[in-house]
Amino acid sequence: MSSQTSLELRLADQDESVRAFAAEDAGFDNNVEAIEPLVARLRVETSRFVRDAIFTALARMTHATVVDHAVQLLESDDAFLRNEAVTLLRTRGQDAIERLIETFRQTDADVRKFLLDAVSGMPGQHPEGLLLLGLEDPDINVRIAAIEHLGTRVRPELKEQFETVLLREDDPMLLSTVLTALEEVGDAETWSIVEQRYPNPSEYLPFLAPQILRLMAKWGSYDCLGKLFAVNVKIRASRMGDWLDSLETLHDRFRFRTLSAEQFGTIWAEYEGSSNTLSQYRLLRWFGRLEDQPDILNILTSQLLHENSTVRKGAVLGIAKLGTAAARGTLLSHLPIESDPEVRAILTDNLAEESGAQLA
Amino acid sequence: MKTVLIVDDSRTTRNYHAAIISSAGYQVLTATDGADGLEKLLMGSCDLVLTDINMEGMDGYSFIRQIRADSSHREIPIIIVSTESQTKDQSKGYAAGANLYVVKPTQPDSLVSYVKMMLGDPQ
Amino acid sequence: MNARQFDALRDLIYKTLGLHYEDSKLDFMDKRVEKRLSALGMDKVDDYVFHLRFLDNDGVEMQALANLITTNETYMFREFDQLQAFADHCLPEAIERREQSGRRRLRIWSAGCSSGEEPYTLAIVLREIMHDADEWDLQIVATDIDEVRLEMARRAVYGPYAVREVPDDYAAKHLVPVGRDEFKIHPDTAKLVEIRHLNLSSRHEMRTLRDFDFVFCRNVLIYFDDVSRKTVVDHFYNSLNPGGFLYLGHSESVSRISAAFKIRRLGAHLVYCKEN
Numbered sequence: 001m002s003s004q005t006s007l008e009l010r011l012a013d014q015d016e017s018v019r020a021f022a023a024e025d026a027g028f029d030n031n032v033e034a035i036e037p038l039v040a041r042l043r044v045e046t047s048r049f050v051r052d053a054i055f056t057a058l059a060r061m062t063h064a065t066v067v068d069h070a071v072q073l074l075e076s077d078d079a080f081l082r083n084e085a086v087t088l089l090r091t092r093g094q095d096a097i098e099r100l101i102e103t104f105r106q107t108d109a110d111v112r113k114f115l116l117d118a119v120s121g122m123p124g125q126h127p128e129g130l131l132l133l134g135l136e137d138p139d140i141n142v143r144i145a146a147i148e149h150l151g152t153r154v155r156p157e158l159k160e161q162f163e164t165v166l167l168r169e170d171d172p173m174l175l176s177t178v179l180t181a182l183e184e185v186g187d188a189e190t191w192s193i194v195e196q197r198y199p200n201p202s203e204y205l206p207f208l209a210p211q212i213l214r215l216m217a218k219w220g221s222y223d224c225l226g227k228l229f230a231v232n233v234k235i236r237a238s239r240m241g242d243w244l245d246s247l248e249t250l251h252d253r254f255r256f257r258t259l260s261a262e263q264f265g266t267i268w269a270e271y272e273g274s275s276n277t278l279s280q281y282r283l284l285r286w287f288g289r290l291e292d293q294p295d296i297l298n299i300l301t302s303q304l305l306h307e308n309s310t311v312r313k314g315a316v317l318g319i320a321k322l323g324t325a326a327a328r329g330t331l332l333s334h335l336p337i338e339s340d341p342e343v344r345a346i347l348t349d350n351l352a353e354e355s356g357a358q359l360a
Numbered sequence: 361m362k363t364v365l366i367v368d369d370s371r372t373t374r375n376y377h378a379a380i381i382s383s384a385g386y387q388v389l390t391a392t393d394g395a396d397g398l399e400k401l402l403m404g405s406c407d408l409v410l411t412d413i414n415m416e417g418m419d420g421y422s423f424i425r426q427i428r429a430d431s432s433h434r435e436i437p438i439i440i441v442s443t444e445s446q447t448k449d450q451s452k453g454y455a456a457g458a459n460l461y462v463v464k465p466t467q468p469d470s471l472v473s474y475v476k477m478m479l480g481d482p483q
Numbered sequence: 484m485n486a487r488q489f490d491a492l493r494d495l496i497y498k499t500l501g502l503h504y505e506d507s508k509l510d511f512m513d514k515r516v517e518k519r520l521s522a523l524g525m526d527k528v529d530d531y532v533f534h535l536r537f538l539d540n541d542g543v544e545m546q547a548l549a550n551l552i553t554t555n556e557t558y559m560f561r562e563f564d565q566l567q568a569f570a571d572h573c574l575p576e577a578i579e580r581r582e583q584s585g586r587r588r589l590r591i592w593s594a595g596c597s598s599g600e601e602p603y604t605l606a607i608v609l610r611e612i613m614h615d616a617d618e619w620d621l622q623i624v625a626t627d628i629d630e631v632r633l634e635m636a637r638r639a640v641y642g643p644y645a646v647r648e649v650p651d652d653y654a655a656k657h658l659v660p661v662g663r664d665e666f667k668i669h670p671d672t673a674k675l676v677e678i679r680h681l682n683l684s685s686r687h688e689m690r691t692l693r694d695f696d697f698v699f700c701r702n703v704l705i706y707f708d709d710v711s712r713k714t715v716v717d718h719f720y721n722s723l724n725p726g727g728f729l730y731l732g733h734s735e736s737v738s739r740i741s742a743a744f745k746i747r748r749l750g751a752h753l754v755y756c757k758e759n
């Protein structure tokens with residue numbers, strides 16, 4: 001009996017283990033003649049276990065015809081087969097690219113999008129040719145996929161193309177995607193385009209706000225601090241992590257030592273009204289950088305008695321960051337009354353660091 | 361606060377939908393594929409599922425069928441959000457057990473409207 | 484590392500190693516990534532993520548990161564909540580299934596057993612949960628590729644660190660003090676465990692392991708590449724009886740590796756099993 005017939009017989013066995021191991025053996029044997037029977041079995045196989053085994057086998061096989069079959073599977077009515085075909089193509093790398101570009105030009109929008117997904121994880125520059133084709137595709141979902149995948153590749157040379165898309169398009173999902181891509185490769189010029197397109201912080205849309213804030217923080221001028229505080233309160237509350245990231249980035253760049261009374265009032269109200277202890281922790285820790293903020297030590301000290309230990313950790317770190325003798329004194333007097341072991345550990349570490357000596 | 365589970369293998373799409381839905385006043389959980397989605401659904405408490413179809417590993421239809429097979433989630437509203445726009449795709453979605461099929465790219469206001477409708481919340 | 488970078492890295496780790504990391508692990512990840520940045524002479528997290536995503540073709544850097552973010556220590560009763568799910572929910576179900584089939588036989592495979600802490604832990608659990616254990620044919624097959632570790636497993640003697648999590652009443656019954664501060668597994672418990680050499684990548688050997696009710700393979704598969712990992716889990720599927728359970732490490736995701744297993748919630752735990 002030929003190995004071919006033997007494979008086909010095993011692939012038709014009642015026992016799913018026999019079928020799965022037939023596929024596995026074929027994968028290791030890497031015999032080109034096994035590919036057709038494997039793919040044919042895929043189309044009728046009902047066991048998920050066996051289907052998976054067939055795809056794993058195909059992934060092991062090095063022949064170019066695997067690519068041809070995978071491309072055909074992209075047009076299958078079966079979502080599982082289509083998705084696995086994308087995964088399979090992704091493993092082929094450079095060898096598959098020519099075939100994929102050729103297919104891209106001849107097929108429908110759904111398959112074009114799958115092709116872009118397939119090349120998205122491939123390293124090197126060859127896949128980018130296909131992705132760039134996708135940027136100009138007539139179908140919006142293909143364009144969105146192209147922008148997303150190109151965005152993760154962080155190619156500064158694409159900055160202007162993305163900026164052109166930003167200026168030309170109106171679809172919210174596409175705009176969200178292109179702004180995310182620009183976060184990686186944008187620069188001050190990008191920020192000025194964004195600022196012109198979205199001049200009013202209180203009107204930033206929720207699905208664009210995080211990206212805008214990050215671009216602003218990275219590239220905006222110092223007066224963007226005012227813009228940050230002008231962001232709609234609901235957006236600020238629902239995207240507090242992103243908002244805080246941007247505040248920290250602006251501070252890293254401009255090293256301001258105070259906020260205006262109004263700004264501080266806003267952020268303090270946010271802190272007091274928050275139920276997110278992680279955000280509260282971050283805020284208190286960051287307040288330690290506002291060395292010249294009136295009354296900051298007292299404000300932070302008042303939170304050393306907060307009922308939540310995570311928040312108290314933030315207060316300790318904020319006070320430690322102030323670095324003054326008064327700050328140190330505050331930490332020293334708090335240590336005996338702190339009950340939480342983790343907060344105590346942070347207190348001890350910070351006090352030891354400052355004095356360079358071990359605490360008794 | 362009601363919770364919406366968003367399942368999509370594209371990070372940009374997850375973030376986009378998450379931003380829209382959380383700004384409409386919902387808690388959001390996200391998952392990168394059907395298997396991840398099932399784990400989060402079973403361990404957490406969700407009121408609605410928003411899922412893509414074309415995902416690696418467990419595709420959207422399998423995901424939906426498994427949700428419906430689980431006795432505690434037989435009734436949970438499920439909205440499919442997919443790039444595929446043909447009627448046969450929509451029929452498949454409903455046959456698998458979805459309540460609604462939305463074609464990408466999604467519009468923020470429409471998406472919020474569908475979510476509220478499915479959850480019985482005022483528009 | 485900010486939340487966005489953590490998100491990107493976390494996605495990548497999930498895709499490549501199958502490991503989940505929750506939001507609270509940001510600081511943990513940050514510190515470990517710092518070490519890798521320093522080792523590679525990089526200073527930006529974004530550059531590191533890019534490297535992992537597009538330049539780490541043979542997975543060497545991902546493995547280096549994996550070594551930092553996973554703990555290799557082994558001790559008895561590790562990952563207690565998984566053992567609880569096993570003891571409270573899965574074991575009774577498996578016992579019931581075997582009873583109904585008319586054969587009082589239960590088999591567990593501890594794959595990648597190292598120096599034996601896990602299989603002996605399971606043996607203790609079996610003897611504690613099953614009051615009629617003596618009337619059953621119980622077998623825990625413990626396999627590993629490392630002969631040195633296997634020899635330690637055969638000795639079945641452990642120091643204070645390895646036994647520190649054993650509940651006191653279990654220790655009193657199943658650990659026999661030897662020497663100054665070591666403990667030997669009681670023979671009545673140890674006899675449930677059969678220790679064998681096995682390479683998980685050796686497919687013909689793997690296919691011979693069948694008729695198991697449980698497979699435990701915790702914190703081993705992270706060291707395999709995608710395709711090999713999938714192949715190993717396929718063999719586990721084959722080795723399990725219908726309804727049988729697969730346990731990987733608590734942050735490893737079975738479903739990321741294979742969608743052939745069914746996920747179920749039992750009590751407060753998620754478990755994976757072969758469909759009935």
